[in-house]
Amino acid sequence: MAGRNDYPMGSVGKTYSQKSIQKRLEAFFIDNVGKIVTNEMLIQVARDPITGKDPENWHQRLSELRTDSGYTILSKRDRSYLAVGEYILISTQRRESAGKRVLPTKDTWQAVLGRAKNCCEWNDSGELCLLKDGEKDPIGGGTVKLTPDHVDPHSLNPNADPSDPTQWQALCGRHQVMKKNYWNSATGKVNTQAIIQAAPHDEKVLAYHLLCEYFGYEPQK
Numbered sequence: 045m046a047g048r049n050d051y052p053m054g055s056v057g058k059t060y061s062q063k064s065i066q067k068r069l070e071a072f073f074i075d076n077v078g079k080i081v082t083n084e085m086l087i088q089v090a091r092d093p094i095t096g097k098d099p100e101n102w103h104q105r106l107s108e109l110r111t112d113s114g115y116t117i118l119s120k121r122d123r124s125y126l127a128v129g130e131y132i133l134i135s136t137q138r139r140e141s142a143g144k145r146v147l148p149t150k151d152t153w154q155a156v157l158g159r160a161k162n163c164c165e166w167n168d169s170g171e172l173c174l175l176k177d178g179e180k181d182p183i184g185g186g187t188v189k190l191t192p193d194h195v196d197p198h199s200l201n202p203n204a205d206p207s208d209p210t211q212w213q214a215l216c217g218r219h220q221v222m223k224k225n226y227w228n229s230a231t232g233k234v235n236t237q238a239i240i241q242a243a244p245h246d247e248k249v250l251a252y253h254l255l256c257e258y259f260g261y262e263p264q265k
C-alpha cells in the first residue's frame with residue numbers, strides 16, 4: 045500500500061500562461077505527476093497570468109479535470125493520509141471520457157431558463173437549489189452560471205431532443221458536477237463508489253461498519 049511518504053511535495057516551478065484556468069491546472073498537474081500539490085499552488089497557477097486576477101471557480105475547473113478530462117486526481121476524500129486541500133495526480137493516464145454531448149437549441153435553452161426563472165432546477169427529494177444565474181454562489185464561491193443538463197441519462201434516452209424543453213433542465217456548476225459524479229450516465233446506475241468517496245469522514249465510518257456487518261468482519265478501530 046502506498047502511503048504519504050511515497051509522494052514528495054510538488055512545487056510551482058514556472059509561470060503557466062495557458063489561456064484557460066483548466067488548461068493551466070492540467071499543465072501544472074502533469075508537471076507534478078506523482079507529487080502532492082496544495083490549494084495554494086493551484087490558486088497560484090489558476091490566477092490569470094496577464095491580469096493577475098484571482099481565479100473564480102478554480103475548484104470547479106479542478107472537478108472538471110476529473111469528470112470531463114478523465115484524470116484521476118486524488119484528494120483527502122480518496123486517501124486518508126492526504127490533508128484537506130492536498131491533491132495527487134497519480135498518472136497522466138485519462139479515463140475514457142463520456143461520449144459527445146448533445147446540447148439544446150438556443151430557443152429550447154431560452155424556454156428552459158424561462159421555466160426555471162433563471163434558477164438552478166436541482167431537486168434533491170424536495171430540496172431545491174434555486175441559485176440564480178449571475179449571482180454570487182454562497183457555497184461554491186464565484187458567480188453562478190447555469191448550463192443545460194439532459195434530464196434522462198444518455199443511456200436511457202440516447203436520442204436527446206435538442207428542441208424539446210421538457211427534456212432539459214438548468215443546473216448550476218456544482219450540481220452539474222454532482223450529477224456527473226454520482227450518476228453514471230453510461231449505465232444509468234447510481235455511482236455508489238463516488239458517493240462514498242465524496243462523503244464526509246463520519247459517513248465513511250458508518251458505511252465501513254455497514255460493510256463489516258454485511259461481510260461478517262469485526263470492524264478495526
Ligand SMILES: [Zn+2]
Binds near residue numbers: 216
Ligand atoms: Zn444548483
